[in-house]
Amino acid sequence: MSEPGGLRNAAARANAERRICVIGDALVAGIGDPRALGWVGRVAARTPQDEVSISLFTLGVPDESTAELGNRWWEEASRRYGRAVADCRLVIGLGHADLDSGLSIPRSRLNLANVLDEAHSRRLPCFVVGPPPTADSARNAQIEELAFTFSDVCRRRDVPFVDTFAPLLTHEDWLTDLAAGDGIHPRQAGYGLIAWLVLHGGWNEWLGLPA
Numbered sequence: 001m002s003e004p005g006g007l008r009n010a011a012a013r014a015n016a017e018r019r020i021c022v023i024g025d026a027l028v029a030g031i032g033d034p035r036a037l038g039w040v041g042r043v044a045a046r047t048p049q050d051e052v053s054i055s056l057f058t059l060g061v062p063d064e065s066t067a068e069l070g071n072r073w074w075e076e077a078s079r080r081y082g083r084a085v086a087d088c089r090l091v092i093g094l095g096h097a098d099l100d101s102g103l104s105i106p107r108s109r110l111n112l113a114n115v116l117d118e119a120h121s122r123r124l125p126c127f128v129v130g131p132p133p134t135a136d137s138a139r140n141a142q143i144e145e146l147a148f149t150f151s152d153v154c155r156r157r158d159v160p161f162v163d164t165f166a167p168l169l170t171h172e173d174w175l176t177d178l179a180a181g182d183g184i185h186p187r188q189a190g191y192g193l194i195a196w197l198v199l200h201g202g203w204n205e206w207l208g209l210p211a
Contacts, residue, residue, distance in 0.1 A: 016051075016052055016053055017052070017053045017054075017055065017085050017086075017087070018052055018053070018054045018055070018085075018087040018088070018089060018207065019054075019055050019057065019080060019081050019082070019085050019087070019088050019089070020054065020055065020056045020057070020088075020089045020090070020091055021056075021057045021059055021073075021076070021077040021080055021081070021088075021089075021090055021091070022040050022056055022057065022058050022059060022060070022091040022092075022093060023059045023060070023069060023073045023076070023077065023090070023091070023092055023093070024059075024060050024061075024064070024069070024092060024093030024094060024095065024129075025060060025061060025062055025063060025064045025093070025094075025095035025097055026060060026061075026062035026063065026095070026185060027039065027060070027093055027095055027132070027185065027194070028040060028058055028059070028060035028093040029058060029060030029061075029062065030058075030060075030191065031060075031062060031185045032181050032182070032185035032186060032187055033186075033187060033188060033191050034187065034188065035188055037191065038058070038191050039093075039129075039191045039192075039194035039195040039198060040056060040058050040091075040093075041058075042191060042192060042195035043056075043195045043198050043199060043203065044056045046195070046199055047199075047203070047204070047207070047209070048204070048209055048210070052087075052207075052209075054207070056091075057077075057080045059073075059076050059077065059080075060093070063095075063097045063100070064095070064097055065097045065098050065100075065101040065103060065111075066094070066097075066098055066103065066108050066111035066112055066115075067098075067101070067103060067107070067111050069092075069111070069115065070111050070114055070115050073090075073115060074118065074122075077090065088124055089124060089125045089126070089127070089207075090119050090124045090125070090126045090127070091126070091127045091128075091129065092112070092115065092116075092126065092127070092128045092129070093129045094112070094128065094129065094130055094131050094146075094150055095131050096131045096134075096139070096142070096143045096146055098111075098146060099139070099142050099143070099146065105145060105146070105149050108146060108149060108150075109149050109150075109152075109153055112128075112150055112153045112154075113153050113157075116128075116153065116154070116157050116159055117157075120157070125206065126159045126160075127159070127160045127162075127202075127203070127206050128150065128154050128159055128160065128161045128162070129161075129162045129164060129194070129197075129198055130147045130150050130151060130161060130162060130163050130164050130165060131143050131146060131147055131150070131164065131165060132164040132165060132168050132174075132186075132190075132194060133165050133168055133169045133174075134178065134183055134184050135175065135178045135179060135183035135184070136183065140165075140169065143165060144165055147163060147164075147165040147166075151163060160201065160202045160206050162197050162198050162201035162202075163197075163201075164194055164197055167193075167197060168190075168193060168194075168197075171193065173189045173190070173193060174186065174189070174190050174193055176189070177189045177190035177193075178190065
């Protein structure tokens with residue numbers, strides 16, 4: 001007996017769909033952006049979907065440490081992936097809440113490593129976006145060390161990592177955007193800069209799309 005057309009079409013759609021959960025803090029949620037897009041919305045709008053339908057689910061929690069992220073990510077993401085979708089992926093947008101939570105660099109390293117290892121065991125390709133600088137130079141010295149640590153964890157696991165810290169540290173538009181807000185969360189131009197870094201940091205290649 002041939003497969004009913006409706007079921008066959010539904011299966012084809014599921015195989016052609018890619019569901020991506022984006023976990024992280026306030027920057028993932030786009031806090032401070034008057035257009036309510038953040039960098040995730042901007043990246044989604046510029047991702048080609050001629051052949052594959054891509055759905056991005058933003059799961060941001062302000063001021064969340066890597067320990068808290070590690071405790072919640074799978075329970076929330078798994079509910080969005082669904083059982084019928086063949087291609088599910090995970091994007092991790094990292095902030096610097098670990099500095100306020102009293103987490104050591106080794107603990108931050110371990111927390112990210114645990115998330116990546118669990119995702120790998122669940123056959124979820126990962127893409128990581130590092131923490132950007134703030135308007136506070138003293139804090140930036142700590143963020144720089146955190147960003148390097150996160151980058152090293154990803155390098156050892158062959159996971160794409162986008163460094164936002166070094167490119168934005170002295171970027172005039174980024175600093176102007178921070179000054180217009182609270183010194184931590186950018187506005188339109190700042191989120192556009194993060195999106196540009198992501199899109200030019202191997203995003204399409206990670207999705208198997210033309211560069």
